[in-house]
Amino acid sequence: MRRIVFVLVAVVALASVLAYMAGALAQADGDATPIFGVKIPSGYRDWKLISVAHEEGNLNDLRAILGNEIAIKAYREGKLPFPDGTIIARLAWSHVPSEENNKVFGREQSFVAGPPTNVQFMVKDSRKYASTGGWGFAQFDSGKPASEAVHNNCFSCHEPVKARDFVFTRYAP
């Protein structure tokens, strides 16, 4: 009995360590962005929803803003600034009409997510990114880091919302 219990505990402990290591090892995929050196965080497509948005004009997209567990916790607690380890993901897809839905509604009113446009991330690391409000910014087009020119614009665009720790998106109730 004693041996069985010991083996059981050892197996659980080992499994926990392996799970933790797997998580640590798989935290990022692919190439890093210029300037900020951010890689695509693995599993971000499964993160919890912060909010949705829609940009007209040249962007013409529908957006979902997702957050890792640290981000979601900070949002729900209204905690500012966001703690180190926060990652916010902004996914976007073309804003395309749905003929199928319009037929059901009986008028042209329905828009759905078309092909993906790009994905952006904000990664909080107050030391590493001290010169840009504690945030590393990243944009990926079809899984590849966008240019240095693109990344040069991130922080200046986010500066107007310094009072909310440079984050535009509010949590959707």
Next chain:
Amino acid sequence: MRRIVFVLVAVVALASVLAYMAGALAQADGDATPIFGVKIPSGYRDWKLISVAHEEGNLNDLRAILGNEIAIKAYREGKLPFPDGTIIARLAWSHVPSEENNKVFGREQSFVAGPPTNVQFMVKDSRKYASTGGWGFAQFDSGKPASEAVHNNCFSCHEPVKARDFVFTRYAP
């Protein structure tokens, strides 16, 4: 040592049982909808994202469509019909302009999630809901079930997409 190990294992086992029971007991909240008897599934706000959408016209909303684990798995595997236990949640918020964002973009183009409008669910139970394609439909306004009249319209609206098991939303890549 033996006693400590035993207590440890017992504590872990008890915690697991309690966590399981808490999950089982908290599967639904509040009042049930007319016709289909669906309650708000607990924790749906944390479910994974299927897609986003935008309705103009009277609805004038931004939408997020989320799914429980069974739904997400079926979507990703392209499995039709959806298996019993699938729940799809459609959240919606007023489509409101963001003056804050527009200032940054330098033009009127940005819309964000305003106050929530209503939440809808599709619950797959092929026996219980055999007469409506295997789906129970639910709408909640401010957490309260919508009227019987509202629920009478659900299935007829979803019939045109019978080929996709009565589900409009496609998974956003």
